[in-house]
Amino acid sequence: MIEKQRHVLQVSGLNVKVKSEQGMLSLVQDIHFEMKPGEVLGLVGESGSGKTITCMSLLQLLDRKTTCVEGSIRLHSRELNGLGVEDMRSIRGKEIGFIMQNPMNAFTPVYTIGDQFIETIRTHSDLTKKQASELALSSMDAVNLPQPSELMRRYPFQLSGGMLQRVMIAISMCLRPSVVIADEPTTALDVTNQLQVLRQLDRLRSECGTSILLISHDLGVIAELADKVAVMHKGRIVEKANVYQLFDHPQHEYTKKLLNARPTFQINQQIQEFV
Template identity: 75%
Template sequence: MREPSNVLQVSGLQVKVKTAQGMLPLVHGIDLELKRGHVLGLIGESGCGKSITCQSILQLLDRKTIHVEGSIRLNGRELSELKAEDMRKIRGKEIAMIMQNPMNAFSPVFTIGDQFVETIRTHTALTKKQAYDCAVTSLHDVNLSDPSALMRRYPFQLSGGMLQRVMIAMSMCLRPSVLIADEPTTALDVANQFQVLRQLDRIRSEYGTSILLITHDLGVISEMADEVAVMQQGRIVEKADVYQLFDHPQHTYTKQLLDARLTLPINQQTKELVLS
């Protein structure tokens, strides 16, 4: 049976939050398609609805206060109709997420090893020893030194860049169809940004994982993404191939985002300072 070209298909996604004044719309009719092994970049200013969209896909929003409508299909399976228990079996195994703040993704009272092993055993039939060995191998694969010692440490004993790579290691270990990376390089130094992005590209190239990449960094988008969706005030205002979007943006808002990129004016005096 032929696999669907779109591993993730989001159609007519609407998100509304319950307030004292009634239902307030946050996301308006979002349509997204993520092809197998591709990277889709989602860009837009803070508060435009990027993270809400991703949390809706993963069904992480409080159903008592937030109402979600629309179709979300993963490998042809409709997720919006699943019960919470069934969604928990899919979340983390078939579709995973790297959070913006890695410290929030781990419990401070359990070691990295305890949390890693529990994650693996929740979604597989591996024994504790097999899960431990798998975790150590995965940590080694993301260039974290002395994985066995790292497994005994607590999250607060690791830097932000190390925690990001631990989350990537968990994702690589379970080999999900889709990985959502929400600002994965925020607040990281240049060296750690490079490490994180290199590992994301490795997941895509080696395992065929599709990546939904959310970031404010247009440089990261230009390097990583195959296609780009631009979001403004809860709506997708433009979608295009990454080259088309950067070279020939169509929407006024997209042009404003590209024009807002930081540039370093170079003149003769600047060159002399750099070379000296």
């Protein structure tokens, strides 16, 4: 029992099926993993391997009419699978944060950043509007967003993708969730913004003790931030290991192919060409 309490999130026997003309089609099969406080688990695999479906099932965001989620999803020993809509809504944002691949999808375009930030805080706390506004400003300042008071008055389309990602991280940091699911958080960003987002995610886990499920096909991002890695292939986890072991001594053939597919830059060859 003591061992179980050490884990923030425990997923066991997770299976996701969707209705089709041919019957129930399996999308994700027999997923098992655990996460400790402040731990970063990287979930990697090619497009279509089941990474996003897995995170959507953890958040209970899949259409309940067309999909069936089986297995156990326990947050602090509380079972989430099958939880009511309202109960799950109170957990999302407060206990489990979600950073989307396309940050524009996370914000309503007709409301300012400040309105949405403050509403999110007040939904999950007893703070007044003034207190929520002050918390939002300090949280944005903490992730190095310039002129937070000015940004609060802007609309989502007036901010770059990198800035919107950092706003989402600021929201997660101020609510101090137990777990943050980051689904390809750096894919649409340039190298500079990628580095800033990774630094803020690292701060989130070190300062708040938040566990992060980092979903990415970018092995460089995984190597930079993850403690452990789970490799997905065709809806299954085919290998789990700590990040050093997986990169230095991969065991599964698919993992080896994934690592060998990484782009490389032949520096010596480039130097010789210029010489």
